[in-house]
Amino acid sequence: CRIVVWRPYAVTKCFTNQGIMGPSYSILSGSLDEMKKLRRVAMGTALNTNSHDITERVIPHFTTWSSQYGETFLYWYGLQARLFISDPELAKHILSNKSNIFVKPKAMPTAELFAGKGLPLINGLDWFRHRKIATPAFTIDKLKGMVKGMATCTVSMLDNWKNHAISSADDQCREIEVHGEFKRLMADIIAHTAFGSSFVAGKEAFKAQLQLQQCCAASSTDTFIPGSQYLPTPSNIHIWKLDRKVKETLKSIIDGRLNSPKTGNSNRYGNDLLGIMIDALDIFQSRAGPKLKMEEIIEESKAFFVAGHGTTASFLTWTVFLLCKYPEWQTKLREEVLNECSVGIPDADMLAKLKLVNMVFLEALRLYCPVIRLFRQGSEDTKIGNLMIPRDTCIEIALVEIHRSEKYWGQDAKEFNPLRFINGMSQAAKHPNALLEFGFGPRTCIGQNLAMLAGKTTITLILQRFSLSLSPEYKHTPIEHDDILISDGPTGPVMKLSPKLKEQLHKPWANAIILKNMGRSHTLSFMTMKLTQKWSLIGKWHLTDLGETFLYMHGMEPTIYISDPELATQVLSNKSGFFSKVQFPSSFETLFGKLGLFLLTGQD
Numbered sequence: 001c002r003i004v005v006w007r008p009y010a011v012t013k014c015f016t017n018q019g020i021m022g023p024s025y026s027i028l029s030g031s032l033d034e035m036k037k038l039r040r041v042a043m044g045t046a047l048n049t050n051s052h053d054i055t056e057r058v059i060p061h062f063t064t065w066s067s068q069y070g071e072t073f074l075y076w077y078g079l080q081a082r083l084f085i086s087d088p089e090l091a092k093h094i095l096s097n098k099s100n101i102f103v104k105p106k107a108m109p110t111a112e113l114f115a116g117k118g119l120p121l122i123n124g125l126d127w128f129r130h131r132k133i134a135t136p137a138f139t140i141d142k143l144k145g146m147v148k149g150m151a152t153c154t155v156s157m158l159d160n161w162k163n164h165a166i167s168s169a170d171d172q173c174r175e176i177e178v179h180g181e182f183k184r185l186m187a188d189i190i191a192h193t194a195f196g197s198s199f200v201a202g203k204e205a206f207k208a209q210l211q212l213q214q215c216c217a218a219s220s221t222d223t224f225i226p227g228s229q230y231l232p233t234p235s236n237i238h239i240w241k242l243d244r245k246v247k248e249t250l251k252s253i254i255d256g257r258l259n260s261p262k263t264g265n266s267n268r269y270g271n272d273l274l275g276i277m278i279d280a281l282d283i284f285q286s287r288a289g290p291k292l293k294m295e296e297i298i299e300e301s302k303a304f305f306v307a308g309h310g311t312t313a314s315f316l317t318w319t320v321f322l323l324c325k326y327p328e329w330q331t332k333l334r335e336e337v338l339n340e341c342s343v344g345i346p347d348a349d350m351l352a353k354l355k356l357v358n359m360v361f362l363e364a365l366r367l368y369c370p371v372i373r374l375f376r377q378g379s380e381d382t383k384i385g386n387l388m389i390p391r392d393t394c395i396e397i398a399l400v401e402i403h404r405s406e407k408y409w410g411q412d413a414k415e416f417n418p419l420r421f422i423n424g425m426s427q428a429a430k431h432p433n434a435l436l437e438f439g440f441g442p443r444t445c446i447g448q449n450l451a452m453l454a455g456k457t458t459i460t461l462i463l464q465r466f467s468l469s470l471s472p473e474y475k476h477t478p479i480e481h482d483d484i485l486i487s488d489g490p491t492g493p494v495m496k497l498s499p500k501l502k503e504q505l506h507k508p509w510a511n512a513i514i515l516k517n518m519g520r521s522h523t524l525s526f527m528t529m530k531l532t533q534k535w536s537l538i539g540k541w542h543l544t545d546l547g548e549t550f551l552y553m554h555g556m557e558p559t560i561y562i563s564d565p566e567l568a569t570q571v572l573s574n575k576s577g578f579f580s581k582v583q584f585p586s587s588f589e590t591l592f593g594k595l596g597l598f599l600l601t602g603q604d
């Protein structure tokens with residue numbers, strides 16, 4: 001009676017007295033039936049790709065209820081009272097509160113299982129201790145040194161795209177479903193960042209964790225029956241097995257580090273996130289400072305993967321979507337990338353100079369923020385300004401709405417306009433907290449520098465090589481899934497790797513186009529790097545001779561085909577290092593050993 005009838009009545013009355021209304025409460029289901037109905041209708045529609053007004057599709061209950069009850073209203077998620085707010089000032093007060101009054105709401109047991117009982121879910125002193133230990137792993141200086149690893153992961157993905165394009169019978173372009181690609185990439189990058197040298201085993205753990213996430217999502221329902229997570233149902237047994245596998249793999253990585261011989265490192269267990277956490281293990285009683293238990297390190301590793309991998313993949317996907325939609329911005333960004341980073345692997349200092357890329361990132365995060373709403377729960381009755389919030393009320397902060405409100409962003413709030421960030425984030429809107437893509441206050445995203453750096457590395461390497469356009473099959477159906485904004489449906493955000501670079505190319509590329517028409521023509525579908533050496537090589541041959549010696553494009557790689565033994569002898573016997581082994585894809589390096597005779601050149 002108290003939970004199902006009395007509390008909903010009392011909470012509703014408390015808010016009604018303060019002028020805050022909302023949809024009526026139905027016993028047990030609250031406002032869920034109406035919410036589901038609105039969602040079903042919204043799901044049946046696809047948006048025009050020119051429209052960035054996604055609120056109506058992703059949180060349709062907001063548009064309906066706010067038009068009826070105002071921008072702050074109360075609704076019932078089953079038995080849970082939810083106060084919906086879209087005022088950045090109120091959001092700032094709630095998020096910046098340091099006295100532990102507004103805490104993270106208790107997660108479902110399945111969510112705790114796959115997301116780990118780590119930073120994003122814990123509260124109080126435990127949160128403080130974990131955050132203090134993990135923070136040094138995410139400083140910009142530490143992350144700078146990881147750009148090389150991020151680039152290696154990205155180049156390996158792009159090599160696959162390149163092979164995909166080469167193997168195409170279609171002469172035009174190839175299509176890539178980017179969200180899946182970016183999810184795999186981010187799994188690699190986070191494994192690198194978190195586990196460093198134990199990267200391969202870390203990836204294994206994450207793979208099992210992804211399966212666990214899918215199983216948990218499939219088995220979860222709206223109404224959670226307390227205790228059901230302990231029943232030995234087939235789905236629970238499968239979930240337990242996967243959970244054990246994740247934990248055992250992570251534990252074996254940690255044990256490996258603990259037993260590894262001491263090195264000259266400043267931290268003997270490694271300078272990556274795992275090393276930093278192991279150093280704080282509670283078995284080292286003599287060490288000062290906050291400590292972590294073994295299980296806590298395992299849970300935290302899981303949490304970092306879940307918090308960082310889907311969000312950053314979503315961010316990259318929507319950025320690519322916007323670059324496809326606005327080719328003029330794609331061209332501008334490519335020019336900036338080629339100016340600052342040329343066609344090589346970028347380093348952190350080069351990435352820091354990419355101002356336009358940064359502006360486009362902020363605009364992408366504004367319009368398509370991967371996390372569209374934040375939740376907090378009042379741990380006691382609290383007053384903010386004139387608003388009295390009873391204990392246990394869940395507060396839902398609608399980032400997706402704040403980010404596109406004309407009140408703060410002006411008339412073009414729903415349009416793509418990166419130039420609004422030209423004078424920095426603080427000048428872009430009428431309220432300094434109108435952009436909350438990484439949250440705000442003490443619980444702001446710990447991985448935001450990592451996400452931006454990984455984003456810049458990836459976009460730079462893509463723009464150096466590919467021209468992007470949206471597939472005609474693409475349907476604009478943003479949806480919130482597992483708390484992350486993604487595109488719904490089998491088509492996903494598909495982009496085309498297009499050979500349309502001709503118009504935009506700078507010098508070397510003009511040559512590439514001319515060469516393309518000589519000999520057998522291949523689709524010019526991606527850019528090649530470090531061509532300078534090869535261009536001069538090609539200049540030595542008689543290019544007009546299309547007989548037994550001819551030039552063709554192996555993708556973007558100008559290749560001379562020879563079948564004259566005399567010529568072959570000259571090329572192969574040359575000892576001055578002029579004809580070196582060609583650069584192989586990174587998969588070859590893995591297969592043959594990067595430092596082995598097969599691939600080495602020069603003095604080595």
Ligand code: HEM
Pocket residue numbers: 119120121131190303304305307308309311312315369370371374375436437438439440442443444445446447448450451
């Ligand atoms: C574009 C990518 C990302 C976005 C949009 C994003 C967004 C957010 C937001 C909005 C929060 C605050 C949640 C709240 O206040 O309730 C958060 C927290 C968090 N994020 Fe991110 N995130 C991103 C990438 C990452 C990455 C790459 C990592 C780590 C590898 C990460 C790890 C975390 C963690 C551990 C927290 C919890 C922090 C705490 O409560 O102390 N995130 N993120």
